[in-house]
Amino acid sequence: MRLGAHVRSDDDPIGAAEDLGADLLQMFVVDPQDRKMPAPKDHPDAERIRSSPIDVVVHSSYIINVASLNNRLRMPSRKAVEQQAKAAADLGAIGLVVHGGHLRDGEDAGEGFVNWRKLFERQADKGGFAVPIFIENTAGGDNAMARHLDAIERLWEQVGDFDDAGFCLDTCHAWAGGEDLVGIVERVKDITGRIDLVHLNNSRDEFDSGRDRHANLADGEIDNEVLVEVIRTAGAPVILETPGEGMADDLAYLREAL
Ligand SMILES: [Zn+2]
Numbered sequence: 001m002r003l004g005a006h007v008r009s010d011d012d013p014i015g016a017a018e019d020l021g022a023d024l025l026q027m028f029v030v031d032p033q034d035r036k037m038p039a040p041k042d043h044p045d046a047e048r049i050r051s052s053p054i055d056v057v058v059h060s061s062y063i064i065n066v067a068s069l070n071n072r073l074r075m076p077s078r079k080a081v082e083q084q085a086k087a088a089a090d091l092g093a094i095g096l097v098v099h100g101g102h103l104r105d106g107e108d109a110g111e112g113f114v115n116w117r118k119l120f121e122r123q124a125d126k127g128g129f130a131v132p133i134f135i136e137n138t139a140g141g142d143n144a145m146a147r148h149l150d151a152i153e154r155l156w157e158q159v160g161d162f163d164d165a166g167f168c169l170d171t172c173h174a175w176a177g178g179e180d181l182v183g184i185v186e187r188v189k190d191i192t193g194r195i196d197l198v199h200l201n202n203s204r205d206e207f208d209s210g211r212d213r214h215a216n217l218a219d220g221e222i223d224n225e226v227l228v229e230v231i232r233t234a235g236a237p238v239i240l241e242t243p244g245e246g247m248a249d250d251l252a253y254l255r256e257a258l
Contacts (some may be wrong), residue, residue, distance in 0.1 A: 002055060002237040003254055005247050014045060017054045020248055024055035026097070026239045029087040030080075032062045037080040040087035050092040057134070057197060057239065058088035059097045066119045067101040067112035067145045077101075078119055081133065089130035094237070095196060097134045097168050100146025100155065109154070112145050117158035120165055134168035134196045135159070139176040139212040147177040153191045160192070167192045170241075171222065171230055172201035172215070178208030181226045185233040195234045200227060200254070201241050216246030217253055228257045 004024035007016040017025040029040040043049065049056055061080055068074040081098055088096045103112045116135075123129050135155070137146045146152050152167075159165040169188055175181055188195060202220025204213040217224055231238050231254070240250050 001231065001235075001258060003240075003251060004055070004238065005240040005242075005251065006059065009043070012045065014048050014052050014054060020251055022054065022251065024057065024094075024237050024239065026057045026059050026241070028061075029058055029084050029091070030061055032059065034061065035063050037061055037063055037076050039083050043091065046091060050090075055237065056088075056091050056093040057095050057097060057237070058084060058091065058093045058131075060084045060099075062099065064098055065101040066098070067103060067115045069103060069107050069111055069115070074115060078122070081119065082123065082129065085129040085131050085133065093131050095132040095134045095166060096129070097136050097197065097199075099136050099138050100144060100151075102138070102141040102144040105143060107143060109143055109145070109151070112143075113154050113158045116145065116155055120159055120162040123164070124162065128162075129164045132164045132166045132196065134166040136168040136170055136199065137173050137177065137179075138170075139173040140210040144177075147173075149179060149187055149191065152188070156191050166196035167194055168197040168199060169195050169230070169234065169236075170199035170201060171227055172199070172203040172220075172241075173212060175203045175207055175222050176205050176209050176211050176213075178210075181222065181230060185230055195236045198231050198234050198236050198238045199241050200231055200238050202227065214241050214243070216242045217250045219246070224253070224257070228254070232258065
């Protein structure tokens with residue numbers, strides 16, 4: 001099982017992953033908060049990242065919302081996914097993580113799921129994405145595309161035919177989103193047929209709080225044995241997105257527990 005962590009992209013990502021003893025790293029290819037969703041630039045360490053035995057996965061901008069019914073958000077979001085997938089491929093990444101996104105209150109969720117389908121359909125006409133897109137479940141909102149399993153089921157009815165549509169399970173988001181973590185891997189795989197990546201995070205908030213605040217494994221509300229069981233059953237690479245100070249301890253705990 002490959003265990004790793006999210007590291008800063010602007011400060012020697014391979015060195016940071018090596019210091020942690022990580023098998024894989026996750027990084028951004030643009031400023032994730034930048035609302036303009038700029039095109040990624042070549043990373044100064046690209047060659048080192050590509051040739052390192054440490055695997056890479058890229059996390060896309062938080063601003064991306066490919067489900068949105070608003071053209072001025074959905075169109076740049078589609079373009080950003082295409083560009084960031086290309087940048088991820090340039091780094092030799094195994095995939096690009098994209099949040100499920102959400103609609104506004106009162107909007108028809110069905111249209112959001114269809115917008116996800118259109119993302120893959122349009123890209124299929126151009127030969128598909130440069131790396132698989134790992135759609136990540138999210139914690140909050142009443143009209144989210146991938147908070148609850150019933151939504152993920154409707155999403156998968158639209159995207160399940162596309163080989164480049166994968167799934168990233170975030171344990172903090174599932175818990176805070178109100179999905180029981182016991183047995184969740186089976187329930188997700190029954191829907192998606194795959195889990196490509198696990199974001200292993202504890203949660204600072206209680207079950208179904210709808211809040212997205214990651215905690216180190218020892219500091220959160222989720223029982224660590226439940227977390228370990230998730231990664232044991234998922235059989236997918238694992239990325240910690242926990243606070244940096246405790247990350248090395250989190251990794252050490254997992255190595256020991258597995
Ligand atoms: Zn995550």
